Amino acid sequence: MNFSSFADFVAMGNHGVYVWTSYGISLAVLILNVALPILARRRYLQDEARRLRREELK
Amino acid sequence: MNWTWFHKLGSPKWFYEISGRWLPWLAWAAAILVSVGVVWGLAFAPEDYQQGNSFRIIYIHVPAAFLAQSVYVMLAVAGVVGLVWKMKLADVALQQAAPIGAWMTFIALLTGAVWGKPTWGAWWVWDARLTSMLILLFLYFGVIALGQAISNRDSAAKACAVLAIVGVVNIPIIKYSVEWWNTLHQPATFKVTEKPAMPMEMWLPLLVMVLGFYCFFAAVLLMRMRLDVLRRESRASWVKSEIKSLVGKSA
Amino acid sequence: MSSVFTLLLKRETRLLFRRPAELANPLVFFAIVIALFPLAVGPESQLLQTISPGLVWVAALLAVLLSLDGLFRSDFEDGSLEQWVVSPHPLALLVLAKVLAHWAFSGLALVLLAPLLGLMLGLPLGAMPVLLLSLLLGTPILSLLGAVGAALTVGLKRGGLLLALLILPLYIPVLILGSGALQAALQGLPAIGHLLWLASLTALAVTLTPFAIAAGLKISVGE
Secondary structure: OOOOOHHHHHHOOOOHHHHHHHHHHHHHHHHHHHHHHHHHHHHHHHHHHHHHHHHHHO | OOOHHHHHHOOHHHHHHHHHHHHHHHHHHHHHHHHHHHHHHHHHOOOEOOOEHHHHHHHHHHHHHHHHHHHHHHHHHHHHHHHHHOOHHHHHHHHHHHHHHHHHHHHHHHHHHHHHHHHHOOOOOOOHHHHHHHHHHHHHHHHHHHHHHOOOHHHHHHHHHHHHHHHHHHHHHHHHHHHHHHHHHOOOOOOOOOOOOOOHHHHHHHHHHHHHHHHHHHHHHHHHHHHHHHHHOOOOHHHHHHHHHHHHHHO | OHHHHHHHHHHHHHHHHHOHHHHHHHHHHHHHHHHHHHHHHOOOHHHHHHHHHHHHHHHHHHHHHHHHOOOOHHHHHOOHHHHHHHOOOOHHHHHHHHHHHHHHHHHHHHHHHHHHHHHHOOOOHHHHHHHHHHHHHHHHHHHHHHHHHHHHHOOOOOHHHHHHHHHHHHHHHHHHHHHHHHHHHHOOOOOHHHHHHHHHHHHHHHHHHHHHHHHHHHHHHHO
């Protein structure tokens, strides 16, 4: 461990703001990149389910 | 040499099956490598003697920048494969990889800018690397915009392929001219990402992060490609039965 | 083979002369953009002289881009592009003739107009040869690279803005080298290195881009 206390870890020697914003935003972008295809897939499957049900009713 | 694997790659069905098997492994590898790398880089790696703790941004900036550049090369390779062998999957890969590459470029730019504030005292400096990253972002935007502007799916993929190939031929020229322009206008300030010798405790987490980012890219790309394959091949019987089984599971 | 090349050059020349307004528009645009800058940053001659290399080059770049938007459009609409694609002659050679003809009138006119505008910006007479040479070597690259974008977007309804988006990033090396040459000349340094680099890029563009343009046209026609 490079830091003596948790407060030290958060402060990052006065550079906390920069380090944490870049990690935070990058993490958000990574999550967005995972979430978008998952959501698109779910929406696509829902549409397909609806279409299949309509076809069964006919 | 046996080329059957190459021809198999052309079959969307085969791709869908094999990628379904690979995806969980890649996703887990990405998750583990990135979390190990983040914790290692943030908490355990020693601080830099010049830049202090702001140097920890390197563990995101460099992997993202690596990935951004190699994804653009991958676009061009997929473009060549798609144009020469008329492989549909290469078209899918090209179109689905471009947005991920653009996001990676965005991460590299953003972290570079945030890093620049404590190092150079300004949010944006026209440094050679940042400038070429910005141009790379514009190149990605071009590919994405062209792909969306052309309504026919096949010609959109071909046009993007041509643009990506032209772009890849230009990238070294752009890179060198920007570097040269930079040295001309601001003589040798010290560079953040170039250390004379990085101690092992510093570059080992970086290596983990780079590997993690590549796995992450592969996993997201496979996810996007699988969905696109389902959409494109929706008339094929295997897709119909696959969708039926997927829908049955979720309902 | 070469007879087709010259025939096509003649045809393009004749077509261009039938619509002189299309030739003049990029030139007027070039002049207006240059005239906007003293109005925007002030008429101080020292400042204008320092920014003039970049200014002339950015304006030239935009003017070439603007003139390229319609490069293949009329040929696309009247079907002659399809004839080119199916003709037995290599398409790359045909498009090279087309782009060269276009450059010889719009690009060259731009080069000839540039010294006048350079003088208005306070560029010293000693820098004129470098200005002329750099534009002479650089504008063919701009035309050829822009033609790739024009070929890819010719079938689209509103391709103009998209063309700029696709092509402007690719123009950056030419911009850097061209304005760099001019800056060197302004400071009394030798500009020959920049000019040689520009020349090699021109050679590269002349040999490689026709194939990309041809591929782009085939895709646009095939759609």
